[in-house]
Amino acid sequence: KQEVTQIPAALSVPEGENLVLNCSFTDSAIYNLQWFRQDPGKGLTSLLLIQSSQREQTSGRLNASLDKSSGRSTLYIAASQPGDSATYLCAVKTSGAGSYQLTFGKGTKLSVIP
Amino acid sequence: EAGVVQSPRYKIIEKKQPVAFWCNPISGHNTLYWYLQNLGQGPELLIRYENEEAVDDSQLPKDRFSAERLKGVDSTLKIQPAELGDSAVYLCASSFRAGVKDTQYFGPGTRLTVL
Numbered sequence: 620k621q622e623v624t625q626i627p628a629a630l631s632v633p634e635g636e637n638l639v640l641n642c643s644f645t646d647s648a649i650y651n652l653q654w655f656r657q658d659p660g661k662g663l664t665s666l667l668l669i670q671s672s673q674r675e676q677t678s679g680r681l682n683a684s685l686d687k688s689s690g691r692s693t694l695y696i697a698a699s700q701p702g703d704s705a706t707y708l709c710a711v712k713t714s715g716a717g718s719y720q721l722t723f724g725k726g727t728k729l730s731v732i733p
Numbered sequence: 734e735a736g737v738v739q740s741p742r743y744k745i746i747e748k749k750q751p752v753a754f755w756c757n758p759i760s761g762h763n764t765l766y767w768y769l770q771n772l773g774q775g776p777e778l779l780i781r782y783e784n785e786e787a788v789d790d791s792q793l794p795k796d797r798f799s800a801e802r803l804k805g806v807d808s809t810l811k812i813q814p815a816e817l818g819d820s821a822v823y824l825c826a827s828s829f830r831a832g833v834k835d836t837q838y839f840g841p842g843t844r845l846t847v848l
Binding site: 650653665 | 776781789828832833836837839847
């Protein structure tokens with residue numbers, strides 16, 4: 620059974636700092652890995668999706684890397700802003716029940732202090 | 734284009750009462766998912782629909798939970814009777830298909846509190 624772990628569970632940084640969020644998964648037979656953002660009381664917003672054949676994806680100040688063989692991914696946020704404060708969830712897509720399913724980590728709660 | 738719509742956004746009930754949640758997926762999306770998200774946890778799949786058919790309900794507690802997706806569009810998730818441990822956020826998501834490249838789009842969720 621796939622398990623996804625995110626470290627740290629919570630992180631507080633001053634505005635402007637660069638930061639890294641970590642995600643690890645136990646079964647490397649994944650199709651892709653996705654990073655989501657969740658604001659309080661809201662649903663999940665997809666940030667970046669990395670296919671299993673890719674090493675990284677970039678969107679603005681966000682960069683996600685994937686090392687499938689070691690079961691690890693990182694989300695790098697450059698020049699953090701208070702608006703980046705949210706919970707960041709990592710999810711991997713694997714096959715199961717005749718289709719493809721997402722397995723989520725517990726998330727990292729990020730607070731960016733002005 | 735409208736996103737996934739869920740209602741109500743918040744619901745407070747007493748234990749043993751019934752409760753229902755409604756989801757309207759993105760137009761044209763054939764696959765619909767219901768997830769349960771406990772506090773401090775990631776979402777966990779309860780049930781997946783392909784059109785009207787529930788094709789994966791292995792994680793749905795069938796003694797008290799039920800779901801339906803009439804006409805392959807809107808869906809309703811019901812709990813009867815609710816227990817204290819059911820307090821959580823119930824998320825609905827949809828995708829065009831359930832293929833490897835299909836992206837799931839999530840609604841805002843319904844936060845249930847059982848007293």
